[in-house]
Amino acid sequence: MNKIIKSILSIPFALVVLLTSSCLKPEPCNSKFQFEQESITLKIGEQVTLKFSGYISKKTQISWSVEKPNVASVDNGLVRALNAGTTNVYAEATINGIKKTALCTITVAPEGFRFTDPNLPKRILQLHPEIDTNKDGAITPEEALLLTELDLEIKDKAKATAEEKITSVEGIELFTNLTYLNLKNQFIKDATPVEALKKLEKLYITYTEIPSIQVKEMPELRDLRLFGNKNIKEIDVRSNTKLDTLYIQDTQISEIDVTNNKELIDLNVNRTNLTRLILTDLPKLNQVLAVKCQISSVSFKGLPAIKKIYIDNNQLTRVNLKDLPALMHLSVYNNKLQTLELDLPKLMFLHTHENELKSIDLSKLPMLFHLDIDKNPLVKIDLSSNKLIRDLRSEYIPTLEEINLRNGEYNEDAQYEIKEGNTGLKRVLVDSGDEETHLRNLFPAGSGVAILAE
Incomplete structure (x- = not known):
C-alpha cells in the first residue's frame, strides 16, 4: 500500500519538474520579440x-x-x-x-530639414492632429506627406496671438503633397521653402514682409494671391499655364507678362508700379483691375469673354477698346484721356469722369444704363440713342451747353445729376410727359436752362 501511495505522489512531482525544465531554456516562456521603438x-x-x-x-x-x-x-x-x-x-x-x-x-x-520656428509644427498639429500617426507630438517627413491643405491665415494681424504667429516657414518644404497653402497676414520674411511645393494649386501669401517668391516650378498652380507684400518687385508666371486667378495688388511689381496664361480669368494689379498693361489672346479673361498704378499704355486684344475693366487713376491718354463684345463695365476715370472710341454692344456701366474729353460718341452703346462723365471739358452730351439710360452724372462741366435725353424712353426711377457746376448749360432736350416734368423741376423757370420737349 505504501508503495502505491509513493507512486501516486511521484506523478505531480514529475510534472512540476517537466514544466519547470521546459521554462529553463535561454528565452523566458513569455518573451516578446519586438523593438522598443516601432x-x-x-x-x-x-x-x-x-x-x-x-x-x-x-x-x-x-x-x-x-x-x-x-x-x-x-x-x-x-x-x-x-x-x-x-x-x-x-x-x-x-x-x-x-x-x-x-x-x-x-x-x-532630407538633408537640412528642420523647423526654425517651433510655432510652425505646433500650429500644424493643432489644426491637423490626425497627421501625427505615431502620437509623439512631432512631425516626421512621412507624416508631412499626409497633409494636402494647410490654412495658416491670421484673420486680424493686429490681434494675432502668440501661437498664431509664424516667423519662418523653414520645414514647410517637407509637405510636398500640399495643394493649398494660405499664409495671409503671417510674420514671415522669406518664402523660399515654399518654392519646393510643386503640387500647389492655390497659394496665398499676402500682407507679409517677403521680398520675392518663385513659382515657376509649380505647374499645377491655378490661384496665386500675393497682394499686400510691399517688398515684392517682380513675379514670373509664364510657366504657370493653368493659372486662372492672379492678385498682385499693393506690391512694387512694375511688369507682368500673362501672355502664356490662357486659362486666366481674374487679374488684379491695383496699386502696383506697372507702367503698361498688355493683355492679348486670353480667351477666358473676365475681369481686370488696374487702379492707381502708373499705366500710360494699355493693349486689349483677343479678349472675347472680358466683362469688367477698371483702369482708373492712371496716366492714360488713349485706350483702344475695339472687339470687346462681352464688356459690361468700363471705368477709366481720373486719367488724361482726350478721346474715347466706344463700340461696345453690351456695355452698361461707363465711368469716364475727371479726364480731358472734349467730345464723346455714345451712339454705339445700346445697353448703356449708367454714365458718369463729370469734370470733362465737354460741350455736348448726346444720349438720344441710349434708350436704357437710367443714371446720368454730368456735373462740374462749365463748358457744357447741351444735354440730349430725348430717346423715346423714360423710366420714373431715372436719376439725373446734371445741375451742379454746369454754369454754361443752356438747354436740355427731353421727351414730353414725365421726363419733361422731371427736368422742369430740376431747372425751373428763370434758371437760365431751357427744357425743350417733344
Missing part, C-alpha cells in the same frame, strides 16, 4: 542601435535585413541613415522553436 526618424549620416523590448538571450541568432538599402543600412542592429526616404528594418530569429520577426520603420529626413 519607428525612428534620423538625419542623413546619423546612426542608432535598435534595442529589443524584452529579454533576448545573447546566444539567440538574429538575422538582420533592410527593405531599401539605399535609404539605410543595418549591421547587427546598428542602423545608419544614408539618403532621404522611408524604409523598414527587420530582425528575424527562432525562439523556443518559433520563428519570429521584429520590425522598425526608419525615416531619413
Whole structure:
C-alpha cells in the first residue's frame, strides 16, 4: 500500500519538474520579440542601435535585413541613415522553436530639414492632429506627406496671438503633397521653402514682409494671391499655364507678362508700379483691375469673354477698346484721356469722369444704363440713342451747353445729376410727359436752362 501511495505522489512531482525544465531554456516562456521603438526618424549620416523590448538571450541568432538599402543600412542592429526616404528594418530569429520577426520603420529626413520656428509644427498639429500617426507630438517627413491643405491665415494681424504667429516657414518644404497653402497676414520674411511645393494649386501669401517668391516650378498652380507684400518687385508666371486667378495688388511689381496664361480669368494689379498693361489672346479673361498704378499704355486684344475693366487713376491718354463684345463695365476715370472710341454692344456701366474729353460718341452703346462723365471739358452730351439710360452724372462741366435725353424712353426711377457746376448749360432736350416734368423741376423757370420737349 505504501508503495502505491509513493507512486501516486511521484506523478505531480514529475510534472512540476517537466514544466519547470521546459521554462529553463535561454528565452523566458513569455518573451516578446519586438523593438522598443516601432519607428525612428534620423538625419542623413546619423546612426542608432535598435534595442529589443524584452529579454533576448545573447546566444539567440538574429538575422538582420533592410527593405531599401539605399535609404539605410543595418549591421547587427546598428542602423545608419544614408539618403532621404522611408524604409523598414527587420530582425528575424527562432525562439523556443518559433520563428519570429521584429520590425522598425526608419525615416531619413532630407538633408537640412528642420523647423526654425517651433510655432510652425505646433500650429500644424493643432489644426491637423490626425497627421501625427505615431502620437509623439512631432512631425516626421512621412507624416508631412499626409497633409494636402494647410490654412495658416491670421484673420486680424493686429490681434494675432502668440501661437498664431509664424516667423519662418523653414520645414514647410517637407509637405510636398500640399495643394493649398494660405499664409495671409503671417510674420514671415522669406518664402523660399515654399518654392519646393510643386503640387500647389492655390497659394496665398499676402500682407507679409517677403521680398520675392518663385513659382515657376509649380505647374499645377491655378490661384496665386500675393497682394499686400510691399517688398515684392517682380513675379514670373509664364510657366504657370493653368493659372486662372492672379492678385498682385499693393506690391512694387512694375511688369507682368500673362501672355502664356490662357486659362486666366481674374487679374488684379491695383496699386502696383506697372507702367503698361498688355493683355492679348486670353480667351477666358473676365475681369481686370488696374487702379492707381502708373499705366500710360494699355493693349486689349483677343479678349472675347472680358466683362469688367477698371483702369482708373492712371496716366492714360488713349485706350483702344475695339472687339470687346462681352464688356459690361468700363471705368477709366481720373486719367488724361482726350478721346474715347466706344463700340461696345453690351456695355452698361461707363465711368469716364475727371479726364480731358472734349467730345464723346455714345451712339454705339445700346445697353448703356449708367454714365458718369463729370469734370470733362465737354460741350455736348448726346444720349438720344441710349434708350436704357437710367443714371446720368454730368456735373462740374462749365463748358457744357447741351444735354440730349430725348430717346423715346423714360423710366420714373431715372436719376439725373446734371445741375451742379454746369454754369454754361443752356438747354436740355427731353421727351414730353414725365421726363419733361422731371427736368422742369430740376431747372425751373428763370434758371437760365431751357427744357425743350417733344
